[in-house]
Amino acid sequence: MRDQADTRTRIQRVALELFNEKGYEATSLREIAEELGVTKAALYYHFRSKDDIVASLAEGRLGDIQRILDWARGQPQTVETRREIVRRYCDDLYSAHRTAIMRFFERNQTALRDHPTVGKNRELMMDLVALLHAPDASPVTRVKSSLGLFAVHAAAFLPMSEGITDEERKEAALEVAFELVSSE
Amino acid sequence: MRDQADTRTRIQRVALELFNEKGYEATSLREIAEELGVTKAALYYHFRSKDDIVASLAEGRLGDIQRILDWARGQPQTVETRREIVRRYCDDLYSAHRTAIMRFFERNQTALRDHPTVGKNRELMMDLVALLHAPDASPVTRVKSSLGLFAVHAAAFLPMSEGITDEERKEAALEVAFELVSSE
DNA sequence: GTCTATACTGCGATAGAC
DNA sequence: GTCTATCGCAGTATAGAC
Numbered sequence: 001m002r003d004q005a006d007t008r009t010r011i012q013r014v015a016l017e018l019f020n021e022k023g024y025e026a027t028s029l030r031e032i033a034e035e036l037g038v039t040k041a042a043l044y045y046h047f048r049s050k051d052d053i054v055a056s057l058a059e060g061r062l063g064d065i066q067r068i069l070d071w072a073r074g075q076p077q078t079v080e081t082r083r084e085i086v087r088r089y090c091d092d093l094y095s096a097h098r099t100a101i102m103r104f105f106e107r108n109q110t111a112l113r114d115h116p117t118v119g120k121n122r123e124l125m126m127d128l129v130a131l132l133h134a135p136d137a138s139p140v141t142r143v144k145s146s147l148g149l150f151a152v153h154a155a156a157f158l159p160m161s162e163g164i165t166d167e168e169r170k171e172a173a174l175e176v177a178f179e180l181v182s183s184e
Numbered sequence: 185m186r187d188q189a190d191t192r193t194r195i196q197r198v199a200l201e202l203f204n205e206k207g208y209e210a211t212s213l214r215e216i217a218e219e220l221g222v223t224k225a226a227l228y229y230h231f232r233s234k235d236d237i238v239a240s241l242a243e244g245r246l247g248d249i250q251r252i253l254d255w256a257r258g259q260p261q262t263v264e265t266r267r268e269i270v271r272r273y274c275d276d277l278y279s280a281h282r283t284a285i286m287r288f289f290e291r292n293q294t295a296l297r298d299h300p301t302v303g304k305n306r307e308l309m310m311d312l313v314a315l316l317h318a319p320d321a322s323p324v325t326r327v328k329s330s331l332g333l334f335a336v337h338a339a340a341f342l343p344m345s346e347g348i349t350d351e352e353r354k355e356a357a358l359e360v361a362f363e364l365v366s367s368e
Numbered sequence: 369g370t371c372t373a374t375a376c377t378g379c380g381a382t383a384g385a386c
Numbered sequence: 387g388t389c390t391a392t393c394g395c396a397g398t399a400t401a402g403a404c
Binding site: 113141168 | 203204207209291292294295297306309323324325326327328330331338342343348349352355356359360364
Binding site: 212213214224225228232233234 | 378379380381
């Protein structure tokens with residue numbers, strides 16, 4: 001039991017690392033197995049396919065968004081609630097264990113196009129965006145509030161030349177996002 | 185001559201279409217050839233490799249950014265100049281023939297990770313971002329101005345549930361971006 | 369739970385005829 | 387300029403021993 005959980009976790013960790021390093025399609029199961037010092041066949045004991053590894057990686061992330069949705073739906077639709085949505089989304093994003101998985105989805109959208117978890121993710125994101133503006137908001141306001149959420153998203157992966165800390169990125173992103181979701 | 189140019193162009197068009205539809209790695213030269221009604225070998229007459237097709241696609245896009253850079257470097261570093269940079273960037277992005285190629289680079293970052301044109305693109309983008317804020321700007325201001333350029337970018341590919349027109353996206357993105365590059 | 373061995377498929381790329 | 391034919395390799399996945 002213990003061994004199984006450990007090996008499964010190790011596979012996930014190494015797979016994610018390699019997916020981010022070289023891209024999803026470009027990473028073969030042979031490479032993952034080699035890095036772990038096992039054989040390809042061993043991977044197939046823990047996961048039914050390469051896609052199944054992705055699905056397992058996505059679980060936590062989907063749970064994050066769902067949790068925010070569940071909370072938000074019990075709140076009044078105010079500017080304060082919208083800001084709190086953004087804050088929670090941002091905190092999830094910058095939590096140590098989510099950054100890598102987020103980058104993976106961010107950078108491999110097309111490769112994962114037909115993967116069921118990606119559709120689910122997209123769906124949840126759109127639900128979340130819908131909560132960031134008044135139901136009768138103008139198109140421009142709707143786009144703006146979407147950009148608020150994506151600013152948080154983007155800031156985490158922005159290529160920046162000089163030494164800017166994660167804290168500074170986060171601060172700037174939140175400032176921008178708060179502004180963008182605050183129109184009445 | 186005429187035939188050669190035409191076939192080359194047709195290959196580029198079909199390749200880009202399929203790359204966007206299924207992802208770069210997942211699109212084989214066989215599929216591209218089939219779609220065109222020729223064989224794989226024929227492609228190799230026009231392009232030395234799969235990577236070479238990508239390089240040919242990137243040219244116009246790199247030219248766009250370089251053109252903005254060249255112009256901006258002859259201008260005073262004012263807020264007005266920064267806004268004009270954003271405006272030009274936005275116009276390029278929304279021009280009919282660039283949307284597909286932009287989406288391609290946007291969605292296949294990891295797969296194209298080691299491709300030389302991507303490094304070049306990244307480099308030009310960072311040069312452009314550097315022109316969007318004062319040289320002595322604070323880290324938060326630097327992140328914000330980056331987000332301005334990114335907003336224009338993101339708005340073009342934002343998944344939106346309801347019917348929002350390209351014009352509305354563009355308008356909202358420009359409004360946001362202008363605000364973000366306007367701090368003194 | 370992990371191994372060896374292997375089946376099968378499709379890839380990018382090349383050689384050489386026409 | 388496009389073809390047929392083929393090379394060498396790597397991919398995912400499975401069967402069955404231990």
